Amino acid sequence: MLDRNVALTRARFAALASGCALFLWSIAAFAADKYDLVGKPAPDLVARGLSGENVRISEHRGEVVVVSFWSGSCNTCRAQLNALDRIAKTYASAGLTVIGVNLDDDQARAEKFARAQDVQFPLLIAAPENTGRDFQVDRLPMMVFVDREGVLRAAHREFKASDEAKYVRELRTLLNE
């Protein structure tokens, strides 16, 4: 009888502990999902592109800009860059600009990866160290949408091929503004 009570107390304690852990984890997940930059002016960024030319985001004021952050060691990044290339080709004439920004420490690997991509938009290799912090990049791939006024309007911190239509819808809304 005593053993049963001890076992029951232990089980209750374990259940309470797991519940608390789950609760704390969910709070942490919620905090991680928070993205403060939406609705604020997008941070500026200038870096050297693969072709050797420097690209500055603020020079594209008046256009809708998609900034895609990628890494050479991420397969989903490849899918995101390809999807963005398709979208860019369709909506470039409407004022859409896509810029890919690499956040790898290993520039040689990033350059090798970038050269293997068949995309038309600029891929920036040597981004300044503070880029990830400025744009609050906490996972890759990630992309942000900047409207014609230079305001950061949306952030997608993961890429799903099935969501491509949703991305296009959001971009069309920004292009129509």
Place this chain on the structure above:
Amino acid sequence: MFTHRILLAVLVSALFAAPLFAQDPQPATPQGAAAPAPDAPPPADSPASISDAPVGTLIAPPADGTTAAPPAEGEPPADTRALDETVQDLKKDVVDLNKELFVLEEELLFPANTQVAVFVSMDIGEFFALDSLTLKIDNKEVANYLYTPREAEALLKGGVHRVYLGNLKVGEHQLVALFEGKGPNTRDYKRGANLKFEKGVGAKYLELKITDRQRKGQPEFAIKDWE
């Protein structure tokens, strides 16, 4: 039996935690409740305020038919023009205020007696295409600027770029400028220039001048002190 209870506890916790995972949680609106406009005032003749009404109660409009008729389609209300003028005046005031604040900020942050500014200008640019510039004052890097093709083009058209604005104490200082870009025959080109200058009590303005030396077919980098 115990395992079932544990599973139940975890499931209950998960149910409580589930709404937290939603990226954009929307406040739940009770079904049947009227959704008032955020800034709409309550009807003046309502017996009690909307906040006093129990949740789920429909707020009825005034029954005496005193509600203002909506303006005819395509016809703006009479006071729209005046409102528009007021908004424009306010916008102008904001712009003026912003300008004044900017000047004030600059005067406070960089007072004339310690102010040092460095400008970049370019001549024809036949022998050099500017890509980046690094500035060091007293062996400390104070600026590093990457020029986009549009910015470089603007410099070639006569633009002057203020690449650095800061404070320095009175005395002797050394400025080193490192230029990177494409030189003659579009080869990578890296050059430096330095200047020892005396900072007096007034503001100091220095100009980095990139010119073409036609005779040698090379660019020339000079630092000019504006007295």
